[in-house]
Amino acid sequence: MLKIFPKDFLWGSATSAYQVEGGIENCDWSKNFSAGRACNHYHRYEEDFDLLKKLNQNAFRLSIEWSRIEPVEGKFNQEEVEHYRKVLLALKERRIKSFVFLWHWTTPLWLAEKGGWANPKVVDYFVRYAELIAKELGRFVDFWGTLNEPTVPFIPGYLYFGYIKGSWPPQRKNVFLAFKCYRNFIKAHKKVYQTIHNLDDNAKVGIALDSSYIEPLYKISPLDQALVLVWRYFHNYLFFDLTKKYQDYLGINYYFHDRLTFPFLLRNENKLVSDLGWEIYPEGIYYVLKGLEKYKKPIYITENGVADAKDKLRKDFIKDHLYWVHRAIQEGVDVRGYLHWSLMDNYEWGKNEGFGPRFGLVEIDYRTLNRNPRPSAFYYAGICKRNALVG
Numbered sequence: 001m002l003k004i005f006p007k008d009f010l011w012g013s014a015t016s017a018y019q020v021e022g023g024i025e026n027c028d029w030s031k032n033f034s035a036g037r038a039c040n041h042y043h044r045y046e047e048d049f050d051l052l053k054k055l056n057q058n059a060f061r062l063s064i065e066w067s068r069i070e071p072v073e074g075k076f077n078q079e080e081v082e083h084y085r086k087v088l089l090a091l092k093e094r095r096i097k098s099f100v101f102l103w104h105w106t107t108p109l110w111l112a113e114k115g116g117w118a119n120p121k122v123v124d125y126f127v128r129y130a131e132l133i134a135k136e137l138g139r140f141v142d143f144w145g146t147l148n149e150p151t152v153p154f155i156p157g158y159l160y161f162g163y164i165k166g167s168w169p170p171q172r173k174n175v176f177l178a179f180k181c182y183r184n185f186i187k188a189h190k191k192v193y194q195t196i197h198n199l200d201d202n203a204k205v206g207i208a209l210d211s212s213y214i215e216p217l218y219k220i221s222p223l224d225q226a227l228v229l230v231w232r233y234f235h236n237y238l239f240f241d242l243t244k245k246y247q248d249y250l251g252i253n254y255y256f257h258d259r260l261t262f263p264f265l266l267r268n269e270n271k272l273v274s275d276l277g278w279e280i281y282p283e284g285i286y287y288v289l290k291g292l293e294k295y296k297k298p299i300y301i302t303e304n305g306v307a308d309a310k311d312k313l314r315k316d317f318i319k320d321h322l323y324w325v326h327r328a329i330q331e332g333v334d335v336r337g338y339l340h341w342s343l344m345d346n347y348e349w350g351k352n353e354g355f356g357p358r359f360g361l362v363e364i365d366y367r368t369l370n371r372n373p374r375p376s377a378f379y380y381a382g383i384c385k386r387n388a389l390v391g
Contacts, residue, residue: 003326003389010337011384012059014303016104019346027067028112028169035347039364049090055377056384059097061339063104073110081136088140101145102130105158117181123188130192134199144205146192150185151210152234153178186242193246208251208302211236213284214258223262253303257281275307282320289328298336305341307357314376322389
């Protein structure tokens with residue numbers, strides 16, 4: 001049966017600068033977690049955008065690397081601004097809508113040395129950088145994203161691994177600093193939202209929030225039910241609740257399903273897992289989308305993908321997740337786009353991952369940097385072309 005998606009639905013894929021561009025050596029991650037030349041997307045973006053067109057995609061998510069734009073505090077590199085102008089023009093020439101994120105986990109070294117996101121001045125620094133980008137590049141941007149996954153410190157993510165576990169930059173175990181960062185994320189998003197709208201009333205500004213489907217292991221257990229309500233709120237809703245007047249759309253990244261039992265134990269069935277051992281649970285995206293319906297905002301799925309080097313899982317992963325996305329749309333949820341993670345294989349965050357996991361629709365030979373679309377990429381291309389899912 002043909003499942004048709006709404007007219008003008010956006011079909012695309014996503015990346016982030018540090019994970020694909022290569023040559024970024026002036027940010028906090030490059031100090032101990034160098035991605036080296038990565039996929040060399042910085043120099044090969046035209047080739048990669050031609051692949052987007054070949055694969056019938058009409059939307060693309062990217063990030064601007066702050067450390068390229070402002071390598072030294074207060075000194076902006078106009079050549080790098082021009083580079084991103086060319087990148088965005090290349091998308092426009094191919095009639096591909098852009099989702100441009102201003103921060104995707106990397107921080108300029110000069111700012112990292114000043115305390116990074118825990119420094120109260122970071123809000124002003126971020127606004128200054130965002131205002132420059134909006135003035136210079138705003139007319140080429142279709143959707144703005146301020147922050148990627150500003151998750152609370154005790155939920156696995158940037159703050160948890162950076163400030164609680166201490167395995168990611170800044171590699172500091174300090175709960176107090178983690179919560180300072182979260183507070184600054186909220187302030188920064190609000191101020192950048194206002195700054196961009198002061199320049200363009202019609203701008204569309206949002207974030208990408210990691211959203212998981214969380215349910216009680218024992219549905220008859222009041223303790224499990226209470227735990228899930230609290231965990232779900234802090235994970236999926238808190239940031240949106242604190243910034244809902246400053247969101248033109250809701251961006252969600254969906255990867256995880258968690259069955260919880262009190263006091264805090266994770267017990268998933270893991271019947272089907274990715275190369276990283278992450279449970280694949282397509283139905284969960286439906287419940288996440290239904291939970292966000294209350295905000296009455298357009299929703300874009302800004303990330304959804306699977307580590308699958310042999311490309312054995314990705315076709316069904318895409319088909320099954322889109323089945324549940326379509327069901328949510330049929331029930332009135334205002335979902336307007338789907339961006340698969342990722343267009344190409346890339347650097348995965350952390351020393352233990354690096355270039356091992358393969359998330360790409362397009363396979364990268366890291367020796368030659370040749371691009372080779374996987375069979376699942378052509379399957380997804382058919383969906384994009386038809387604006388419909390078969391089956």
